Amino acid sequence: MVNLIHLARGLRHDTLMQASHSHVQATARDSSHAQQILALRLMQHPATYSDWEQQHSQLMQQVCRQKHFRAQLVRMRVTTMRLIHRRAVFEYLRDRKITGEQRHRYIEMFYGPRDYAESMVLEHGHYMRSWASASCATHIGSEVLRDPAFDEPMIEYEEWYGEYFHLFCDLQLSTRTDQRAKRDRALLPFLKRRAEEARERLVRLS
Numbered sequence: 524m525v526n527l528i529h530l531a532r533g534l535r536h537d538t539l540m541q542a543s544h545s546h547v548q549a550t551a552r553d554s555s556h557a558q559q560i561l562a563l564r565l566m567q568h569p570a571t572y573s574d575w576e577q578q579h580s581q582l583m584q585q586v587c588r589q590k591h592f593r594a595q596l597v598r599m600r601v602t603t604m605r606l607i608h609r610r611a612v613f614e615y616l617r618d619r620k621i622t623g624e625q626r627h628r629y630i631e632m633f634y635g636p637r638d639y640a641e642s643m644v645l646e647h648g649h650y651m652r653s654w655a656s657a658s659c660a661t662h663i664g665s666e667v668l669r670d671p672a673f674d675e676p677m678i679e680y681e682e683w684y685g686e687y688f689h690l691f692c693d694l695q696l697s698t699r700t701d702q703r704a705k706r707d708r709a710l711l712p713f714l715k716r717r718a719e720e721a722r723e724r725l726v727r728l729s
Contacts, residue, residue: 606657613650
């Protein structure tokens with residue numbers, strides 16, 4: 524349960540930022556943490572860290588700007604889900620090991636006909652910042668606020684949204700018209716609806 528002091532006073536921007544900095548530093552020191560390398564890379568590049576810090580600060584300001592604690596809590600959940608969405612673009616490349624012409628086509632889906640190399644640099648930057656902010660928001664939600672939404676419900680949402688997004692991108696890049704492709708296209712609306720329903724449950728969770 525959330526400490527009653529938070530209910531009375533709401534969340535403070537400086538508290539959220541301090542918790543975020545500490546989380547990134549702790550992740551970079553923890554050799555058993557799956558994301559240690561990402562945290563290390565972020566901290567070893569001052570310009571990248573500064574860009575993330577500025578963006579993350581804006582996100583936390585949006586959370587604290589809500590007048591009531593309940594609204595702040597919901598905003599933190601919604602912010603985390605949006606960061607999961609943003610992070611998914613680069614994660615699809617990693618998970619599917621997309622290369623060659625397909626990789627160019629995939630990046631063009633999000634960046635249009637601009638320079639491919641420049642787009643990849645931009646996308647990796649978006650991924651690094653989104654990963655760091657999502658990791659911090661999840662840490663704050665689960666370990667600081669003790670919000671049950673950041674346990675199984677958020678894990679479930681991330682998994683279900685990932686399934687939908689991966690299949691959506693698979694179909695966008697595929698030229699197949701066989702029975703499997705038809706089944707996948709029929710499955711896509713179900714996966715989308717399942718993720719949307721999970722999102723709504725997260726927002727409403729008491």
